[in-house]
Amino acid sequence: MIYINRDFKKALTEHSKDEFPNEACGLLAGKDNRVERIYRMKNTDKSATSFFMDPGEQFTVMKDIRNKGLSFIGVYHSHPETGAYPSAHDVKLAFYPEVSYVIVSLKDKENPGMRSFRIIEGEITEEEVKAL
């Protein structure tokens, strides 16, 4: 389960819309599965169907997360045209078994979707997104 309050949910959806038609991506930091900070990241793929984060930018953010006394708890990205379910490519690039993978879908732009998953050794398990 991951806790994402209403403001953060809105921020994730806004970032997804800002990057449209490409995928948006970023990192989630917090405590006890509760999102307390969102880091927008560059999608170096600049693609509508995939994302990749710059390792240097990621390193800087990881350091900032630690300095703030938070933990790295999730990776988010958007699916501009498809549903909020991990693609085969997402599964292949899911390097962190201990974090949540949040996907925002803009397939229905009036009513964006958001789902969260754990991806461990290629196996996808959906988890609940709670607003608090």
Ligand SMILES: [Zn+2]
């Ligand atoms: Zn994806």
